[in-house]
Amino acid sequence: MANANKFNLDVMQPLLDIMAKLRDPKTGCPWDKQQTFETIVPFTLEEAYEVADAIEQADFESLPDELGDLLFQVVFYCQLGREQGMFDFADVVERICNKLTRRHPHVFNLESDTPEQTANQVKQSWEQIKQQERSAKQQTSLLDDIPQALPSLNRAVKIQKRVSKVGFDWPTLEPVVDKVKEEIDEVLHEVKVNDQPKVAEEMGDLLFAVANMARHLGVDPEQALRQANRKFETRFRGVELLAAQSGKCMSAHTLEELDAYWDNVKSQQA
Secondary structure, three states, X not given: OOXXXXXXXXXOHHHHHHHHHHOOOOOOOHHHHHOOOOOOHHHHHHHHHHHHHHHHOOOOOOHHHHHHHHHHHHHHHXXXXXXXXXXXHHHHHHHHHHHHHHHOHHHHOXXXXXXXXXXXXXXXXXXXXXXXXXXXXXXXXXXXXXXXXXXXXXXXXHHHHHHHOOOOOOOOOHHHHHHHHHHHHHHHHHHHOOOHHHHHHHHHHHHHHHHHHHHHOOOXXXXXXXHHHHHHHHHHHHHHHHHHHHOOOHHHOOHHHHHHHHHHHHHHHO
């Protein structure tokens, strides 16, 4: 493990000490002592989404709390690593410092005569360095280091971006849109022949094509879908309110009545 004295960990030490105490074999928290690398992954993902949600909601009052919860996840992994003699927090800091320095030679290699670079040139250099790192790890495919655990929409876009860097991409929007239409037709064909496994397969292809269309439009599909979910939820809550005000339960309404409520709510939000 790295020498912790190499870094100024004073600001982190209270949190590191709390984590160690929570994992103390004798006096620690029973729940925390039971956790492993695998069991806390869902909590890490949840905390990351809560950070994203706070930012998207512009809830900057809550953001420090959410970032603290996410930081605690990192500290938890580091405590597990330290207990097993694999790594500790100082190692994590050292790794990311080395990586950022290595990937930003235009910033940190100031003794060279390298001319000032544009953002696009920096991005190209970053990708070249990452490719060198993949080669050093003996990764043979561009796709080798894309995490399987990413949300599917995010992973689809990451795959598409990666292959586009070697020219495997449509240069214009039109064929991308045509592909979406093609996939819709293929879904409907399988629906007609009542082949449910093929329906699921073609729906996957359609979602992949839609993610690609979003990428070409400069839209993050995961973020766009989260926004759509929030918009639907807000409007449906309005429908529920109008239904309650009518004196009838939701299930007693016709679809036409509920649609009318929906249109009412939608017009008020326009």
